[in-house]
Amino acid sequence: MSSSLKRLASVERGESVVIEVVGAAGAHGLRLRELGFARGRKVRVLETHDPMLCVVDQARVGLARELAEGILVQ
Secondary structure: OOOOOEEHHHOOOOOEEEEEEEOOOHHHHHHHHHOOOOOOOEEEEEEOOOOEEEEEOOEEEEEOHHHHOOEEEO
């Protein structure tokens, strides 16, 4: 993993990042893409507990920390 990439689960509250890799496969990966979690998309973290609360494409989305561990951001 590049030193400039980090896991979405480690992003601080209020921080905005850009998605580089969505590591989930199968149904989870498809659902994440449907919710807007795709490479190049900007995400702002509102809450860091489980589930995390993020803003993607002007929508608030709850995301399990387990899934956030597989999303790499910059």
